[in-house]
Amino acid sequence: MTLIQNSTPTNIVTGTLGPDDVTDHVQCSVRVISSTSEFDGLEESWNKLLEHADTTIYQTFEWQRTWWKYFAQSSDSLFILLFESDNNIIGIAPLYRRTNKSFGITSVVHIQFIANGLSDYIDCIIQSGYEEIVYKEFIRFLRSHAREWDVLDIEDVNESSAIITSLLPLLKDAGIRTYQYQGNVCPQIALPASGESFAKSMGPSKSDHFKRKFKRLQQSFNATVEVVQHETDDIRKGIDHFARIHGERWNSLGYPSAFDDEHQKIFHEEFSKKFARRGWLRMYFLNVDEKPVAVSFTFHYNKRVYMYHSNAHGSEEVMKCSPGFLIRNIAMVGGINEGLSIFDYLRGDEPYKYKEWNATNSKNYLVRLSSPVGSFRFRFLLFLTREFVQKASVRTRRELFEFKRFTIIKPRTVFEKFGYVVIKITNLFILGYNFTLRHVPIEAAHKLQLKQRSAHEELFNESSKNSEQRLTITEKFRMGLSRFAREFRKNRLLARFRRYRYGKKLVADIDSPISGKICVTDFGPERQLTINDKIQSLAFQRGSWNEVRREYWGQILESPFRSHSGSTILLLGLGGASILKLLQEGIRPAQVTVVEKDPQIVEVAKQYFGLDQIPNVELSIGDVRTILKRMQSAGTKFDLIIDDVFSDPATTTKDQDLALIKQYSALLQPNGSLVLQKSVIGKVNTERVQQLAESLQQLKYTVVIKQVHQRWQNDILYCQPTQQS
DSSP: OOOSSEEEEEEESSOOTTTTTSSSSSSSEEEEEEEEEEHHTTHHHHHHHHTTTTOGGGSSSSHHHHHHHHOOOTTEEEEEEEEEETEEEEEEEEEEEEEEEEEEEEEEEEEETTTTTTTTOOOOOOBBOOOOHHHHHHHHHHHHHHGGGGGEEEEEEETSSIIIIIIHHHHHHHHHOEEEEEEEEEEEEEOOSSSHHHHHHHHHHHHHHHHHHHHHHHHHHHHEEEEEEETTTTTTHHHHHHHHHHHHHHHHHHHGGGGGGGHHHHHHHHHHHHHHHHTTEEEEEETTTTTTEEEEEEEEEEEEEEEEEEEEEOOOHHHHHOOHHHHHHHHHHHHHHHTOOOEOOOOOOOOHHHHHSSOOEEEEEEEEEEOOGGHHHHHHHHHHHHHHHHHHHHHHHHHHHHHHHHEEEEEEOOOHHHHHHHHHHHHHHHHHHHHHTSSSSHHHHHHHHHHSSHHHHHHHHTHHHHHHGSSSHHHHHHHHHHHHHHHHHHHHHHHHHHHHOOOEEEHHHHHHHETTTEEEEEEEEEEEEEEEEEEEEEEESSSSOHHHSSSSSHHHGOSSSSSOTTOEEEOOOTTSSSSHHHHHHOOOOOOEEEEEEEEHHHHHHHHEEEEEEEHHHEEEOHHHHHHHHHHTTTTOOOOEEEOOOOOGGSSSOHHHHHHHHHHHHHEEEEEEEEEEEEEEEEEEHHHHHHHHHHHHHTTTTEEEEEEEEEESEEEEEEEEEEGGG
């Protein structure tokens, strides 16, 4: 299988390319780099392009070339695409091809980005302003060579990347089948301008905690901090210390260490020397009695601190001083002193990243392209089958180590072991289900469903039921699959097994003169807030928040009338601040004003749900209608209003609901939107939700309804005044 080395230019126009001449008439061509000697010859041009592109440390020549040297397999071949204009490189797609064979015959040609897997961010390198030109030529090249590849994966591309904002829409317009889903998250925090501001931003509790831990360490041991960063430093020794701490920590939890493979140590040593030469390397060590016990392996690049690894391991007395927490804070101060603005924890939602600081998630996605050649569909299916088997094998090995760790931490009964195994089998089933779901035409089915039946017709017009009769058998199957995917109750299964494993622990029981009985209850990592035995909030003290996102708290943010970053939001009903945490992760509003009638609930949210750690929140405590009238008199406006006040529709009248909605309307910005949450308890509730939606439409609102079926049933009404749509 041979690839043409050069493609003919698209939109050819004579003339030079100036900095303000970024139009579709710019000449652009593609050249393919396929040998290591050509790769080596790119270093100077590569670095020059990096100066004019928005990239991360993982797009540097030093990182990419070193990865290729140590991790390229025999079935891999370079496939770097250079996008050129007037003999200048304006873009680089650092790709390689992996040829999978079955019985000696090529079965799948899989194109990937160099350094995938180890890189926390994957991306192209494009001169700022030329993204659309490069991506259009990229798509034209892929289509013209469609018979020479089967799958192209862009793994761990960040939501801020032009691949998401520019390339994806162009791919869909070009008819190339694309699969996209969220993979990892990369928590990060904004660093203040000075060390003094950093100490203040810690707050008294964290600041005292840091000082107390460090003082205790210094009093009990000879504690020092060492930094490895210069080319003249002993980098090999630093890597040895890092590998030892990393290995001891993972071995103590029942896992093997990546550095059991000497290959990994050599790779880390080589790229670290290259990074040190460029001034990017920072390895912070916390030494106790002259022995390193904690490390923060970081990179300083493009105004950002990248926390590549952070580990700690020592005696029980040393670990009580939280050396990992201490060394990470020291690394943050180092970044502040050098004028950097972001501390990036990189991939993973480990609880400490959120517990130590108010980290917000930046989402990574996997974008998968399949060849537009129809006859290659079987090869794509073959690729998916192979990948599924490989992922299942890797995950099974990981779960075996997890089980080993589970039994190492403390002795377990047969009953506890059985419960643990049942939970893991359920999780594996869900992972397999999600993998399958991502690669079937669910999106097409959902669009078909929306086309056939609008939200109004689906809920209020009986004639819409007849529209389904006109669909083909294939279309009906797709719609049924889409409906099953949306209504599969993963959370209910997970909650049952969690309760089976951990049982119930009452954390707080408070009698409020306003709300009644307020309870905080733990089921292992899950924490619930109930008021008069009705669930008000769900939170997780460790692990993923995906269950919260699947419930209505997360689905509230999936409004078709999306709010942008920096919005002002009014939230009615605080609960345990679940929505506030998801808002900070998703929309990242400039300010959220919360109206809550019960001060007891506010105190519970602060003490048990971390309300104090959520930034940009203003609390208004008192009667909702009174506060809304005061806001209206003051001329206050919001981009988004979320009504999360629990109310049984059977106990309120339609007129009361509409009067409150009219108050909301007076507080909306011209392009603002409103989200209402209604719990579905029985038939009466369902009918009232339907009546409310009809009334909103009569008030000239565009209404889209989403039904959420997980552990509980909720209807969400997304509303926007029609004249503002």
